[in-house]
Structure formats: C-alpha cells, structure tokens
Amino acid sequence: MCLFIAKIWWMIPRVGTSASEIPMETQMVLLEAGEESVLSMADEETPAEPTAENKFYILVLPVLDGSFRTTLQGTSSNELQFCYESGDPEVQTSEALEGVFVNSGDNPFELIKDSIKILAKHKGTFSHLENKKSPAHLDWFGWCTWDAFYTEVSPNGIKEGLQSFKDGGVSPKFLIIDDGWQETDNDFQKEGEPLIEGAQFATRLTDIKENSKFKGSDTNLKELIRYIKENYGLK
Template identity: 45%
Template sequence: MMIKIPSIQALRWIPPPWKSLLRRTSTITITTLIPVSMKSHRNYPNIRISLCKTYNPLELKSSKMTVTPKISINDGNLVVQGKTILTGVPDNIVLTPGPGVGLVTGAFIGATASDSKSLHVFPMGVLEDLRFMCCFRFKLWWMTQRMGTCGKDVPLETQFMLIESKDDTEGGNQDDTPTIYTVFLPLLEGQFRAVLQGNDKNEIEICLESGDNDVETNQGLHLVYMHAGINPFEVINQAVKAVEKHIQTFLHREKKKLPSFLDWFGWCTWDAFYTEVTAEGVEQGLKSLSDGGTPPKFLIIDDGWQQIEKKAKDTNCVVQEGAQ
C-alpha cells in the first residue's frame, strides 16, 4: 500500500470511512491534504481516490506530496522549480494548488494546529543563504523595504517577500542555470490576517491572528500565496492576479480605469505645512503657484493622520510620531 502524503503522521487525518478502505486496497493517491478538522469525506468532494493493484499492506511507505509540477514539499523541504527554498518544513504545513492563473507555478501555504486560538505562530521552514527583498509595516501607517539572506533577517509584519535563487539542476553549471524568483504574499482568510516574520533559528514564521480573543481557529489553508518564475516583475504580476481570483474582493490594476483627474496638476499641503495648516497659508500657496503660471486644478489639505498616542508634544520635533 502506498499513500502519497507529506508524512506518516498525516494518516491520522484520514476519515473513518476511508480507513476501512485502506485495509482492503493497495494503492491510494490523495491529491489534496486532508485538514485536521475533517470529519466526513462527504464534506470534501475535491479529494480523489484511485484504487490499483493489491499489495501487501505491510509495504506502507510515505512519499512527497506534489502540489504542482514546480512547487512541492519533498522530505521536509519546500522545493521550487528544483531549488530548495526552505528546509525543515514542519508536518503541519499544507500546500494547496493555486487557482487558474499560475496553476503550474503557484500554490497556497496553510497550517494546522491542535488547539483553537485567536493567535497562532506557525514556523514555515528555515531560510538560509538566499537573497531576498521584503516590505514590512514598521509603523501603524507606513511600510518600508529590507534586504537579507536568512530567516532572522525577516522583520515582523512582513507583507511581501521576494526570494532569489538558482535552479539546482544536477549535472549543470549553476552559473548557466536561470535565476528563480519566488514571491510570498500573506493573505486574509475569513476573520484572520496573516503576516510573515523571522526568528533566531532562521525560520520564517506565519503569524495568524484575528485581533479578537473570542474569534479562534485551529487552521488556515490559504494563509500565504507563493508564485515562482524567472522574471520577478511577471512573477509579482501573476501572483496578484492569482490572489485576485482567489479572494475576489479587488481587481488587478489592468482591469481598473484611471480617473481623469490624474492628468491634472494638483497641490498637497503636507510638505509645505505638515500638521500646522492654516487658511492663510493655503491661500498664499495657491496664489504663489498661480503667479508662477501653474495654477492647481485640485487641492489636498493634509494635516497628518489622526493622532493615536497621548504623548506630550515635542516642540523640537517637526512631525509628531503617529501623526505622519
């Protein structure tokens, strides 16, 4: 009997109706990993079973689960187009094929837990000696970028990550093999949001939280979308299109019509006054632009974000923390 699953531990997720089937048959191929919470095979019609020639049940072996031809978890490694991206991938990490666009080179990363909680931190695997660029939220309002080569370089609240790697094709000169770019996009799933972060063990972690102690879960099957290819710009483009099709709450920019006012010249008051906007200053600014032959067609009065902190105002600071 041979079962194509990530590990022997996954056998405990097979529902009772199929366990009796395992005792009577030989080869079973499960094309989708069964979630921990599954109680009945009737709830998961997408799982396909094929029965083949009878073998000795004692010949049970575990094998890799190939989600797509180019992305797989193999012997505890996350492999993308022949290159190992992450090592030490835990057994509770789940891969699901991506939708439509990018089916061959895209997949969702999920995770399962034994207990339901409002906050989970799932180690996803170890990242070492691969260059990456990521964008992370460093303030409530702002994101910035960071470069690195290992898991501990990945900051908290990472919301975009692009990893560069060479294809480990045997028998060839690595300098001649194409560079593979893999993008990771943390997503929203139900009432939960996911972000990436690193730890001191060079593991990349998925932080999954609802923000409400009463909203709990023990799994998320579409927490991070990953997509790979040789052109980083096209990889990002196709990844966003795949997420668009999956979430169905936004449109890719190719489908959006630009508003006409984007062709107009306008003026935003922020760089002129920061948080100290006055009517007199706005009038003076408009007059100055008009006198210079560039009258703005629209005006943005910007005095900063809503104040979120109760700290005393620092008179030596041009812009207060939490206001920009």
C-alpha cells in the same frame, strides 16, 4: 527582498540574505534561489551564487483570510514565521486555511504581476491594475499634505500651503489631507516617550473622525473643507 510596514500606512523595502533580517509586519517576501545538484553542493564549502541559467524566484504574499490578516516576520533562529491575527481577542480560530500565497517563476516582474492576477481571480475582492480605469483627476495637478507635514498636518498649515501655491501662480486642482487628521491610538507608545522598536506597529485607527487638531468652532474639518473650496477652487 521584502516590503514591510514601517509606519501604520507606509511600506518600505529591505534587502537581505537571511530570514532573521525580515522585520515584523512584512507584507511581501521575494526570494532569489538557484537550482543546484547534490554533487555540486557537496563539493563546495559555501553555496555558489545562482547563475542566469539556474536562477529563479519565490514570492511569498500574506493575504486576508476571512476575519484574519497575515503578516510575515523573521526570527533570530533564521526562520520565517506567519503571524495570523484578527485584531480582536473575541475573534479566534485554530486553523489558517488561506493566509499565505506562494508562487515561483524565472522573472520576478512577471511573477509578481501574474501572482496578483491569480489572487484577484481567486479572492474576487479586488482587481489587477490592468483591469482598472484611471480616474480623470490623475491628469490634474494636486497637493498631498504628507509631502509637507507628514503626521503633523494642521488646519493652519494646510491654509498656508494652499496660499503659497496661489501666490506662486500654481494652485492645485485637488487636495489630499493625508495621515495625521484622524483618530488613532497606541497602547504601547505614548506621546513624548522614547521610541520603542516595533511599537509603531501597534498604532491603530480608532475612528474615521477628525482628531483634536481638526476639532473646534473655527477649525473643524467640515468648515476647513468648505473654506478651502470657497477660497481656492479645489474639488
């Protein structure tokens, strides 16, 4: 099983039996394997399915390494490749020291949890969920615009959505304006052109500023947020 980036900030799983099925921008690979003796392998034309007694799992995680990020991808020759990139042609290297983490165990759930704990301790840049305190607003009812608009979110759509909640008597306490408000760019996929396989991975965030939909004298993001707080009591 693998998890790969299907959109710029969205991962989905895929299950398969060969490396060639692993797509570009894969962020995790979990392999199921079985211990077999040389004699048993020689006696059978096809490998036997792993049993509960000899089954174990291998976790492969690409990680950040300084100025570089790693992803995984399969090839037509059934190989697993590590893609190591900085995102900047001026930032290059001839070696990758800590681009991939590999661990194994007999319980896939414990393997993933323990591996994240190991990485958290080694990297020192993040914490495992068990060591984090949940924010209070998780107990509030909120609305994320992705559920209604995906990337087609707009100021008018947000206002209409909040008004519909209010009319129904279930106004949310907080609002998440999700993907679709910020400046992005894709040199390989132009708007209106047919989808090119893999081109969605080339979409990059170019600025933490609102895009054209949220700019203007009466529709800019700052004024929209002020309007929402004043009229719908959101945080």
